[in-house]
Amino acid sequence: MIKLHVNGAVRSVDAEPDTPLLWVIRDNLGMTGTKYGCGIAQCGACSVMIDGVVTRSCVTPVEAVAGKAITTIEAIEKDPVGARVVEAWVRHQVPQCGYCQSGQVMAATSLIKATAHPSDADIDAAMVNLCRCGTYTTIRAAVHDLAGAKPGTQGGAA
Amino acid sequence: MNAPFGEEALPVGEPVNISRRRFLLTSAGAAAGAFVLGFGLPVGPARAAAGDGAPAVVPGTRVPAFLEIRPDGMIRLQSPFVEGGQGIFTAMAQLVGEELDADPATFTVENAPTGADYKVMPPGRRGTGGSASVRTSHLVMRRLGAIARAMLLTAAAQRLAVPVGELTTEPGHVVHAASSRRLAYGDLAAAAMDVPAPAPDSVKLKDKAAFRWIGKPVARIDVRAKSTGKAVYAIDAHVDGMLHAAVQHAPRLGLEPGAIRNEAAIAAMKGVHSVHRLPGAVAVVAERFWHARRAVEAAEVEWQEPADRSAMRYMPADFSTAAYAAQLAAATGPGDTHETAGDVAHALEGAASTISATYQSQFLNHAQLEPPSTLARFNPDGTLDIWAPNQSPDGFLGDIAQRTGLAQDRIRLHSMILGGFFGRHFKYNTANPYPQAIALAKATGRPVKVIWTREEEFLRDTLRPMAVVQFRAGLDAAGYPVAIEAISACEGPSEGIANKRGEKLDAAAVEGVAGKQYAIPNRRIAQRYVKTPVTLGYWRSVGHSMNNFFYECFLDEIALKGGKDPYDLRLHLLEGNQRLTTLLKAVAELSGGWKSGPFVAPDGSRRARGVAMSSPFGSETAAIAEVSIEAGEVRVHDIWQAIDPGSIVNPAIVAAQVMGASALGLSQVLVEAAVYRDGVPVARNFDGYAVLRPGRMARVHTRIVESGEKIGGIGEPGLPAVPPAVANAVARLTGTPMRTMPLVPPTAAT
Numbered sequence: 001m002i003k004l005h006v007n008g009a010v011r012s013v014d015a016e017p018d019t020p021l022l023w024v025i026r027d028n029l030g031m032t033g034t035k036y037g038c039g040i041a042q043c044g045a046c047s048v049m050i051d052g053v054v055t056r057s058c059v060t061p062v063e064a065v066a067g068k069a070i071t072t073i074e075a076i077e078k079d080p081v082g083a084r085v086v087e088a089w090v091r092h093q094v095p096q097c098g099y100c101q102s103g104q105v106m107a108a109t110s111l112i113k114a115t116a117h118p119s120d121a122d123i124d125a126a127m128v129n130l131c132r133c134g135t136y137t138t139i140r141a142a143v144h145d146l147a148g149a150k151p152g153t154q155g156g157a158a
Numbered sequence: 159m160n161a162p163f164g165e166e167a168l169p170v171g172e173p174v175n176i177s178r179r180r181f182l183l184t185s186a187g188a189a190a191g192a193f194v195l196g197f198g199l200p201v202g203p204a205r206a207a208a209g210d211g212a213p214a215v216v217p218g219t220r221v222p223a224f225l226e227i228r229p230d231g232m233i234r235l236q237s238p239f240v241e242g243g244q245g246i247f248t249a250m251a252q253l254v255g256e257e258l259d260a261d262p263a264t265f266t267v268e269n270a271p272t273g274a275d276y277k278v279m280p281p282g283r284r285g286t287g288g289s290a291s292v293r294t295s296h297l298v299m300r301r302l303g304a305i306a307r308a309m310l311l312t313a314a315a316q317r318l319a320v321p322v323g324e325l326t327t328e329p330g331h332v333v334h335a336a337s338s339r340r341l342a343y344g345d346l347a348a349a350a351m352d353v354p355a356p357a358p359d360s361v362k363l364k365d366k367a368a369f370r371w372i373g374k375p376v377a378r379i380d381v382r383a384k385s386t387g388k389a390v391y392a393i394d395a396h397v398d399g400m401l402h403a404a405v406q407h408a409p410r411l412g413l414e415p416g417a418i419r420n421e422a423a424i425a426a427m428k429g430v431h432s433v434h435r436l437p438g439a440v441a442v443v444a445e446r447f448w449h450a451r452r453a454v455e456a457a458e459v460e461w462q463e464p465a466d467r468s469a470m471r472y473m474p475a476d477f478s479t480a481a482y483a484a485q486l487a488a489a490t491g492p493g494d495t496h497e498t499a500g501d502v503a504h505a506l507e508g509a510a511s512t513i514s515a516t517y518q519s520q521f522l523n524h525a526q527l528e529p530p531s532t533l534a535r536f537n538p539d540g541t542l543d544i545w546a547p548n549q550s551p552d553g554f555l556g557d558i559a560q561r562t563g564l565a566q567d568r569i570r571l572h573s574m575i576l577g578g579f580f581g582r583h584f585k586y587n588t589a590n591p592y593p594q595a596i597a598l599a600k601a602t603g604r605p606v607k608v609i610w611t612r613e614e615e616f617l618r619d620t621l622r623p624m625a626v627v628q629f630r631a632g633l634d635a636a637g638y639p640v641a642i643e644a645i646s647a648c649e650g651p652s653e654g655i656a657n658k659r660g661e662k663l664d665a666a667a668v669e670g671v672a673g674k675q676y677a678i679p680n681r682r683i684a685q686r687y688v689k690t691p692v693t694l695g696y697w698r699s700v701g702h703s704m705n706n707f708f709y710e711c712f713l714d715e716i717a718l719k720g721g722k723d724p725y726d727l728r729l730h731l732l733e734g735n736q737r738l739t740t741l742l743k744a745v746a747e748l749s750g751g752w753k754s755g756p757f758v759a760p761d762g763s764r765r766a767r768g769v770a771m772s773s774p775f776g777s778e779t780a781a782i783a784e785v786s787i788e789a790g791e792v793r794v795h796d797i798w799q800a801i802d803p804g805s806i807v808n809p810a811i812v813a814a815q816v817m818g819a820s821a822l823g824l825s826q827v828l829v830e831a832a833v834y835r836d837g838v839p840v841a842r843n844f845d846g847y848a849v850l851r852p853g854r855m856a857r858v859h860t861r862i863v864e865s866g867e868k869i870g871g872i873g874e875p876g877l878p879a880v881p882p883a884v885a886n887a888v889a890r891l892t893g894t895p896m897r898t899m900p901l902v903p904p905t906a907a908t
Binding site: 015016019020023026027028030031032033034035036037038039040042043045072073074076077086089090093094095096097098099100101102105124127128129130131132133134135136137138139140 | 242243244245377378380381382383384385386387388389390391393394396402428446447448525526527528529575576577578579580609611612613810814817818819820821822825843844845849850851852853855857858
């Protein structure tokens, strides 16, 4: 059994140490907001935060995150920055099919947590997840909105 | 396109008496029936129209099949069309809500079950494709809302003991102005169940001027759930006692599994429940997906050649896309004519000058981000529940019934929202996982969910066809085209799906070189049918996706040959066509005025612009792209696109769809190609198969032109004008025609 700190709770899971965190989250813990897209860290749909840093769970062995703080999309609104990101996503009407958006929200949250007012270059470097619906421009607008917003506010016009 | 919905046309008959609702509600187990106007009926078509001599259902008229109004005023709507990102759930809420007089924000929308009620596309079909949902059904869905409103009004008249004519509605309420009384829909829903439904044709629809939500940028109803991980896709489906399955597909279509050399070893791997041979695949069922995947990938399968290859789509071991492209280019003969006018041969002979060129497209994967999956569960009572991504529920249901031998009313198909589709989730012979899920659930006696890994998906995805088109054109002494001939060597998607040539030419093979609206008096558009072993499918904007690139780029070559500006030539060829002239001028204006360049941008880069138009799915589009070349790579800075869909339901969703379709068009013209060597795809995942990444996205500016013409599609039309606009800009910038996708710009031209 491996002990995981997931969304503020301690969970014991029966999984081999090299099982990708993605499948532990989805199958062992039954939380399906984190998505499988490629399994090789190419698309970013599986992004979660480990100690506040965005991480691709599909290539992260579960043993590597034992004892660390895992945040999945299910708890994103409990994080003050995550809650702001979700509001920006809603305000900008970002999602289309929505399948990549858990990962996009994770990437944006991680970025804003690390850099409250990211530059264009920071955004380019951080927002690299694939979106086949082509919501890139809207994602960028939402992140820009967050980047320009004063910390602690919802930011931007409704 | 002819969407392959695979359904029988529905006989049109009289509406079922609404008094049957009580029975239907009871049979549906709706204990809360007293509080609902209707209930999304989980019954098949046989029950919905049960009984000898029962009149046939008129699709889109039986309110209880579609709408549930809850005591708190929240409204649940069963959508005949599947949501996959295109915003159709919101559009349905707008259309029904407009006439019901209920705010779309109060709606929860779900994919409807199978059944006759939901075959709302004339003449009685159902499917999500061809950008057809709103344009085929907007009046039916509005009428449904109007019928429901009429029933609420009648119930309110009885409750208030006033003539119905004295009542009006405000969003979510019936209002009696004379006595200042208001009744919430949620309070009236139960009583409304007992009033007779008005004849569908008797309800009056709103005048356009009175629209409160149609035509407005109403917020999508699904963005919060999709921003917080709460949206549930087929891959997320879960039932108690469920097992997981992973598959290893035959490396080439047509091969069948023989011995598994290490079968005992993989059966003994941790978590493995059982190992199975399926048609064209080996499957491992396990307690966890990761266990199943690890085991099935370890399987050493002896794949066997089929005894008879004639009846199937068989992938030979020596197939390559390069060789197929050469085969297409080498095809000769006049081809089969799809569109003709005047006398092309004669006009070419008499032309002052002629020009010819050969263009080529590539195979493309759908690459929707959600890999296909299906969960199947056989129940103790012999019924089957199945959760599957699909664009045509009744088509899938029919096939599932055939495969299982179950009557259709013994099968409940749960159509899940789609994690992208772009044409991926039609019924394709070898490209859907549901037959595997059914077989494994049957074999194990347990519910089984099959997920295709990205690698297995790219091995069985249906591809957008490849084509080689030979063009000839004749110009008059003034430099204007008087004749054009296009002969496309390809296999069309419908031909590929049928695995044979149809009696008629596959319109989806030539749409986009056919159906152009430029006034060129002599023209001939034809197809040379060249079969491919690659499995083919419908890909966003179908034939237009590549054919419009061919035609609009060759038109720029004609302009160059005739000494004309490409924008001016288009305007000239559209003389007298008010709709397209307006549209072309609109996109030029949106871009700040037409200029082709090359010019030097404020940042010092050398740039050029290209223009193109398209007539897909009942809508009209025009696009201008601005490009530069950086380090040998095309950089698209801006795309301006004007779209005329006649009239619209939601401008915000239209803009989002144009943006998304532009991204897919960019992806196609800049980076994508599905390549085969030695009978197998070279790329099996996103490390080898390039799709547009955020760094190469362009700014997209959209202008909606509502001409008032017949309403057209939205999901796909934003794509086809983008690749040629980009290619024409690159050709302008480099002085080299761009005749192949993805573009390979000359490196010396920076």
